[in-house]
Amino acid sequence: MRRGALALVPVLLVGAGLAACAHSPPPRTLSVVASWSTDGEGATEEERRRRSEAGPFLAVLDAFMKEHKHKIKVNYQGTRDVSQVLRSGADRGRPPDVAVLPRLNDLKTYVQSGDLYPLDDVLVPAEQPGLARQLLQLTPPNGTHARVYGLSVAVHAKSLVWYRTDGPAGPTVRRSPATWAELVALTRDIETRGIVPWCLGMGAQPQSGWPGTDWIEDILLHRSGQTVYQRWAAGQQAWSSQEVREAWQAWGALVGAGRPTRTPLLTNFDVAGRGMFGRSPSCLLDHQGSFIVRTYQGSDPDSPPPAVGFFPSPTFGPTAGAPVREISEDVVGMFADSPEARTLIRFLAGEQARQVWRAANGGLAFTLNAQATAAAHPAGLPRRIAQTLTTATLCRDASDMMPAAMTAAFHSAVLQYLDDPALLGSLLTELDIVRSQTREDEWLGLPCLSPPG
Amino acid sequence: MSGTALTSTTRRTLLRLLWALLAANAVALAGCLAVFLGVQRTTEAAYDRSVPAILAVYDTQVALREAHGAAVASFAAGTRLLAGPGEDYQNQIARAGQHLAEVAEDNAAGDEGSRDIQVVEASLVTYTGLIERAHARFAQPGGGALGAAALRDASGLLEEILDRLDLLRGKQVAALDRQVDGTWTGPAMVLLWLLQVLVLGGLLVAAQLFLRDRFRRVLNAPLLLATLAVVAMGGTTATSLRSTDQLADARTETGSAARARETQLTSLVDRDAGRLAALLAAAYAPTPCPDTVAQPRPPRKAASDDGPDSPAGKAWTHSQEATTLAARGANSRGGEIVLLAASLLAATLVIFGLLPRLEEYRYRQR
Numbered sequence: 001m002r003r004g005a006l007a008l009v010p011v012l013l014v015g016a017g018l019a020a021c022a023h024s025p026p027p028r029t030l031s032v033v034a035s036w037s038t039d040g041e042g043a044t045e046e047e048r049r050r051r052s053e054a055g056p057f058l059a060v061l062d063a064f065m066k067e068h069k070h071k072i073k074v075n076y077q078g079t080r081d082v083s084q085v086l087r088s089g090a091d092r093g094r095p096p097d098v099a100v101l102p103r104l105n106d107l108k109t110y111v112q113s114g115d116l117y118p119l120d121d122v123l124v125p126a127e128q129p130g131l132a133r134q135l136l137q138l139t140p141p142n143g144t145h146a147r148v149y150g151l152s153v154a155v156h157a158k159s160l161v162w163y164r165t166d167g168p169a170g171p172t173v174r175r176s177p178a179t180w181a182e183l184v185a186l187t188r189d190i191e192t193r194g195i196v197p198w199c200l201g202m203g204a205q206p207q208s209g210w211p212g213t214d215w216i217e218d219i220l221l222h223r224s225g226q227t228v229y230q231r232w233a234a235g236q237q238a239w240s241s242q243e244v245r246e247a248w249q250a251w252g253a254l255v256g257a258g259r260p261t262r263t264p265l266l267t268n269f270d271v272a273g274r275g276m277f278g279r280s281p282s283c284l285l286d287h288q289g290s291f292i293v294r295t296y297q298g299s300d301p302d303s304p305p306p307a308v309g310f311f312p313s314p315t316f317g318p319t320a321g322a323p324v325r326e327i328s329e330d331v332v333g334m335f336a337d338s339p340e341a342r343t344l345i346r347f348l349a350g351e352q353a354r355q356v357w358r359a360a361n362g363g364l365a366f367t368l369n370a371q372a373t374a375a376a377h378p379a380g381l382p383r384r385i386a387q388t389l390t391t392a393t394l395c396r397d398a399s400d401m402m403p404a405a406m407t408a409a410f411h412s413a414v415l416q417y418l419d420d421p422a423l424l425g426s427l428l429t430e431l432d433i434v435r436s437q438t439r440e441d442e443w444l445g446l447p448c449l450s451p452p453g
Numbered sequence: 454m455s456g457t458a459l460t461s462t463t464r465r466t467l468l469r470l471l472w473a474l475l476a477a478n479a480v481a482l483a484g485c486l487a488v489f490l491g492v493q494r495t496t497e498a499a500y501d502r503s504v505p506a507i508l509a510v511y512d513t514q515v516a517l518r519e520a521h522g523a524a525v526a527s528f529a530a531g532t533r534l535l536a537g538p539g540e541d542y543q544n545q546i547a548r549a550g551q552h553l554a555e556v557a558e559d560n561a562a563g564d565e566g567s568r569d570i571q572v573v574e575a576s577l578v579t580y581t582g583l584i585e586r587a588h589a590r591f592a593q594p595g596g597g598a599l600g601a602a603a604l605r606d607a608s609g610l611l612e613e614i615l616d617r618l619d620l621l622r623g624k625q626v627a628a629l630d631r632q633v634d635g636t637w638t639g640p641a642m643v644l645l646w647l648l649q650v651l652v653l654g655g656l657l658v659a660a661q662l663f664l665r666d667r668f669r670r671v672l673n674a675p676l677l678l679a680t681l682a683v684v685a686m687g688g689t690t691a692t693s694l695r696s697t698d699q700l701a702d703a704r705t706e707t708g709s710a711a712r713a714r715e716t717q718l719t720s721l722v723d724r725d726a727g728r729l730a731a732l733l734a735a736a737y738a739p740t741p742c743p744d745t746v747a748q749p750r751p752p753r754k755a756a757s758d759d760g761p762d763s764p765a766g767k768a769w770t771h772s773q774e775a776t777t778l779a780a781r782g783a784n785s786r787g788g789e790i791v792l793l794a795a796s797l798l799a800a801t802l803v804i805f806g807l808l809p810r811l812e813e814y815r816y817r818q819r
Contacts (some may be wrong), residue, residue, distance in 0.1 A: 031568055039616060075565050079572050080613060081579050088575035096568070205609040206579045208602050265602040266733055419598055 028340050029073040032061065033085055034100035034330070038078045050360075053294075054078045057100070059360035064347045072340045081206045082106075083404065086335075090115045095335035098344055100153065102330055104136070104400045105407070107150050108444040110333065111138045117337045118147040122345050130371030131349060133449060136331055150331040153348050154357070155366050157388050158326040158397065159218050159313040162286040162296075164276045166307035172276075172284045176311030180222070180250070183314050187254055190284050198255045199283035200264035201272025202415055209411025211269040212418060213399040215255075215287060216410075218326050220247040221395055223316045226324060226448050233398035234445030235406070235438065239431040248417060248424055257421040265415055270295040277306075287313075289328060290385045293364055308381070312388060322451050325392040328400060329368070368394075370452035395448040403442040409434040463667055464814040467807055470660050474679075474803045477653040481683070482796035484649040485690040489788055491637035492693035496700050500779035503561035503629040507707055508772045510622040511714040513552040513573075514615055515765075518718055520545030521611050522725040524584050528591055528604060529732050537588040546581060553577075562624035569621040576614045583607035601736030608729060626707075633704050638697040650687040653799075654680060660807070668810060675806030682799035689791045699782035703775045710771035717764035 040052030049058060054076065061074045079085050082099060083106055089095035095115055101107060110116035118140070125132040136150035161183075163172035172190075177183040190197040202208050221229045224243040231237040232244060239245075252258070264272070273292060275282035286292065296306040312325060332348055334341050347353055354372065357365040363382035366372075366389055374386035399407045413427040520542050527539035553573060560566040583606050591600030636642065657680045664673050 029564065031564070033572075037613075075568065077568055077572055079576065079617070080610070081576050084579050085572050085575040088578070089571055092571070094567070094571065203602065203605065203609075205606055205613065206576075206583065208606050265598050266605055266736060415599055415602060420595070 027071050027073040028338075029075050030098060030338075030340050030344060031075050031077065031096040032098045032100070032344075033077045033079065033082055033089075033096040035080055035082045035102045036078050036100075037080070038076070052078075056357050056360035056365055060348070060353050060356045063352065063356045064344060067347070067352075068343070072343065074344070084206075086110070090335070097336040097338065097341045098332060098334055100330050100332050101150070102328070102400070103404075103407070104150075104329065104331060104396060104446065105403055105442075105444050107136060107138060107331060107333060108442065109404075110335070111149050112141050112441070114141075115335055116149050117334045118149055119151065119334060119345060120148050122334070122342045123148055123151055123349055128349060130369045130452075133368045133370045133452065134349065136446070138444075150333050151345060151349055152329045152331050152368050153353075154330040155368050155389060155394075156328045157290040157366070157385055158214055158288075158328055159221070159324075160288065160290060160310045160385075160388070161313065162273065162276075162288055162292060162308050162310045163284060164281070164307060165309045167276070167281060167284070168279070171309065173309065173311060177314045179314050180316045184254060187285070195281065196275075196283045197285055199272040199275045199286040200255055200418075201267035201269040202264050202418065203266065203268035203271075207408065207411050208265070209414040210399065211288070212251075212414030213407075213410050214289070214326070214397070215251045216244075216247050216414070217398045218287070218313045219250050220244060220398075221324055221326055222313055223247055223250065226393065226395060229395055229398065230445060230448065233396075233401050235402070235435055235440070235443040236445075239435065240425075240428040245424070245428060248428070252417065252421045252424075255418075257418050264418055276308075290364065290366065293381060293385075294361070297362070310381075310384075312392075321393070323392045324448070325388060325394055326397060327389070327394045328397040368449070391451055393448050393450055396446050401444045401446060403438045406431075406434055406438055464811065466663065467811050467814065470656070470663065471803065471807045471811070474653070474656050474660060474807075475800055477649070477656050478683075478796055478800050478803065481646075481649040481653045481686060482792065484646045485686050485792050485796075486789060488637065488642045488646040489690050489693050489792060491642065492696050493789075495632045495635060495637050496696050496779065496782035498561065499629055499632045499700055499703065500776075500782065502559045503625050503632060504703055504707055504775055504779045506556050506559040506561050506566075506625040507622055507629065508710060508775070509552045509555040509559060510618050510625060511711065511768070513549050513556060514618050514718060515714065515721070516545045516549035516552055517611060517615065517618075518721040518725070520549060521608065522721055522728075524587075524607075525604070525725055525728045525732065528587065528600065529728050537592075538584050542584070546577075549577070556621070556625075560625070561628035562621070566621060566624050569617055569624070573614055573617050573621070576610060576617070580607055580610050580614060583610060598736045601733050604729070605733060622711075629704055629707065633697075633701050638700065643694065646690050647687070650683060650690070653683050654687075657683060657803075660803075664806075664810065673806045675802040679799040679802035679806065682795045682802065685795040686792055686799070689788045689795065692786070692788055696782040699778045703778035703782060706771050706775035706778060710768050710775055713764045713768035713771060717768060720764060 034054065034057060036052070036054035036057055038049060038052045038054045038058070040048040040050065040055060042048040042051050049055060052058075058076060061076060065072060065074060077085075077096070082101060083103055086095060086099055086101075086106065090110065090113065107116065119135075123131060123135060125135065134152040135148045136152065137146035138149050139146045165171045173186065177186050187197040200211075202212050204210055217229070220232065220243065223246065228237060228243050232239075237244065255264075269288065270292065272283070273286040273288060273296060276284060276286060277296070293306065293308070296308055312323065315323075332345060334345055354365070354367055354369065358377065363378040364385070366377075366386055368389075372386075372390070374383050374390055377383045377386045399410050402410065409431055413431055416423055417427055523541035523545055524538035527537065527542065553570065557567070557570050560570065562569075583603050587600045587603035587607060589600075590596040590603055593599070632638070657676055661673055661676055661680075664670055664676070
């Protein structure tokens with residue numbers, strides 16, 4: 001009995017030792033910041049996560065963690081204000097490991113501040129055919145040659161006009177307008193029927209106005225051509241120049257700027273288009289990027305595609321060569337150099353990530369990768385959008401390439417112009433003042449991309 | 454021969470008892486001290502970090518809602534040129550900043566929590582910028598629509614900030630849950646120290662019985678005192694159970710404070726929604742768009758900010774109670790000193806109790 005009691009002592013000691021040593025080392029955690037919200041609709045946490053704006057990207061991150069047997073954990077943070085969060089993190093010396101930048105000019109800012117790490121040895125085009133088109137190269141301060149600092153992981157077609165194909169009176173558009181004059185005629189025709197032609201919503205947190213800047217960019221690109229567009233995007237073309245002024249005026253005339261209703265100022269861009277889908281539609285045309293389909297779809301990637309069609313923004317006159325389209329991109333940058341961050345970026349550049357992204361987004365995820373084909377997307381709307389991206393010259397969103405102060409002023413000017421078009425002269429003069437106050441090296445003038453092949 | 458054999462066995466048994474008692478005492482001390490300090494560290498972490506962090510997140514949310522409500526009320530009051538978003542807005546924003554600094558200081562959610570705090574701080578800069586922009590536009594002649602657009606952007610961003618704070622609070626609550634339901638406060642740990650104390654107590658009783666049988670003494674006084682010292686060790690360690698209970702009660706009180714804060718936040722949302730909707734509807738004039746803007750609702754009476762029965766009052770009471778309970782749980786009352794002293798005393802008394810008997814047998818052997 002006594003011996004048994006004594007024997008308990010080592011047993012207890014061993015038990016205590018095991019309890020203390022039961023924890024295995026935690027996985028390395030990478031922090032990733034992007035602008036996609038994780039707030040979705042659904043009954044369960046998993047459903048809300050999957051249906052959220054960030055859902056497809058989270059699926060890619062899940063696939064990454066699974067591939068690495070959860071030895072690398074990714075902590076995703078979705079915030080509309082990626083630029084501000086990055087600025088705050090960089091100022092404190094605690095930026096995220098990896099960020100997905102919706103504003104291309106942020107690349108320039110953080111390359112100049114030395115917060116962004118080059119990816120030349122992470123992403124090697126010679127090893128991955130088709131990758132070169134996805135890489136963004138910038139020259140670092142005091143550098144002699146450009147280095148890779150960004151990987152374009154998602155691209156959105158922006159020069160698109162959406163309409164309903166199963167409206168009460170049939171498809172809104174029976175023949176796509178081939179010229180600006182035909183688009184104006186279509187608009188006037190709808191107006192004569194007593195319907196508001198354009199579903200206009202300028203609202204977008206954290207700063208309203210970018211849906212209007214897309215309009216101006218699109219019109220300038222199609223009206224004045226790539227050269228003027230690129231000069232303007234690089235800060236070399238005056239806002240008060242005839243080309244830019246006429247682009248504003250063309251937009252104002254088309255959408256009826258200055259009308260008594262202020263609805264566009266107070267309507268979110270992702271809400272405006274819903275006006276097309278009522279029993280008696282309140283508007284019939286929506287100028288938006290390809291990402292808007294998911295909003296029409298009701299945020300559930302598994303729900304059937306909405307009955308919508310689109311036509312690309314028309315040209316102002318006869319053009320030669322490939323059509324020109326405006327795009328926006330989400331670009332990955334590395335803010336903390338670690339083997340895990342490099343592994344994640346390599347994964348994001350791979351075909352597996354693209355496949356997961358596409359599948360999780362109902363086929364509506366597009367890439368600049370030169371090897372990607374439209375056939376990889378489901379037939380119908382997704383494939384048609386992919387075709388517009390693979391057959392056209394793609395010019396990047398100018399406001400995304402402008403310095404932050406210029407972009408903010410552009411957003412503000414769009415709202416004020418829509419409210420009172422008589423202010424145009426003053427607004428353009430002030431925009432030129434802002435332009436003159438920005439340093440030359442703050443501008444990011446990236447060239448347009450020719451069609452692959 | 455038989456007498457020598459008997460003497461030898463008794464001495465050997467006495468020696469074994471002595472070493473077993475000293476070893477069991479050392480093990481019991483290690484076990485009791487480990488559990489006591491483990492519980493202590495856990496309750497201290499809850500008192501110093503997770504409980505105040507949870508409460509500070511709520512305080513931040515309430516201050517932000519109050520600030521936004523004050524700004525909306527000021528813009529709606531028609532004194533835009535003079536007052537801007539108002540003094541109350543400035544005060545509440547400053548208060549929110551202070552509470553957020555408290556969260557950062559007490560953050561129990563590690564790096565993930567820090568990242569959330571960073572996002573909130575960055576977004577707050579943008580939020581205050583949007584409120585300033587709304588003020589500037591409202592102050593312009595005919596700038597109502599543009600001001601309302603900026604105010605609506607600020608409202609949207611505020612909701613994102615509050616959602617982020619919800620996430621952050623969830624992480625602090627998870628940290629508190631881990632502390633309350635963690636290893637040190639679990640039944641396995643109680644079993645660990647209790648068994649060790651019982652083993653030591655059992656050995657002491659066995660030693661008493663052995664001495665009574667062999668030496669015809671009713672009681673060995675030093676061993677009896679050693680047993681009392683062991684009981685003191687057990688009693689002191691048992692106070693960690695009380696600390697665990699107080700920690701669990703602190704969690705319950707934190708939950709009650711959370712519910713009261715939720716009610717307060719809902720009440721603030723209801724109070725301000727009507728004002729904001731009226732402001733936006735006025736900006737839409739003359740053609741309001743029913744699909745995209747909330748219809749103005751008659752402002753409900755917000756829950757009173759004062760009085761013990763108001764949500765704010767209840768939240769304050771529960772917060773105080775949670776803090777008090779966590780503080781009580783975290784107070785060791787010098788238990789670790791008592792454990793060391795009692796164990797040392799028990800070891801000394803064991804030696805004093807058994808050494809004379811060993812001396813007797815050493816003499817007989819000679």
